[in-house]
Amino acid sequence: MLVVEDNELNLKLFCDLLKAHGHETRAVSDGRVVLDEARAFRPDLVIMDIHLPHISGLDLIVALKDDAELAGVPVMAVTAYAGKGDEDRIRAAGAEAYVSKPISVMKFVDSVDGLLDRVTQ
Incomplete structure (x- = not known):
């Protein structure tokens, strides 16, 4: 899992949760290196x-989906600023899932597992 988050506490939380559920993670706090990290x-x-x-994370989602090597990688958007229409904009950019902060641990893990199940089928 590539975890893109600028807040160090959230970054640690997400990575720790994913590792606790058996996933390897790579943490990225600077959006400017996301495409290079994802390719590597x-x-x-x-x-x-x-x-x-x-x-913007929206711009990064679009860039990931426009990249031939990365287009098939599912994206789960996570945001604290969930306003009216935000989920529609995020999904229109290409995100397959959307979770608002503060996260529910179970919803976060279930969303991750659901996306991975879709990819492996």
């Missing part, structure tokens, strides 16, 4: 914060 790491799933410094 070849994740099964990208967990993407939407509000990042320097570049």
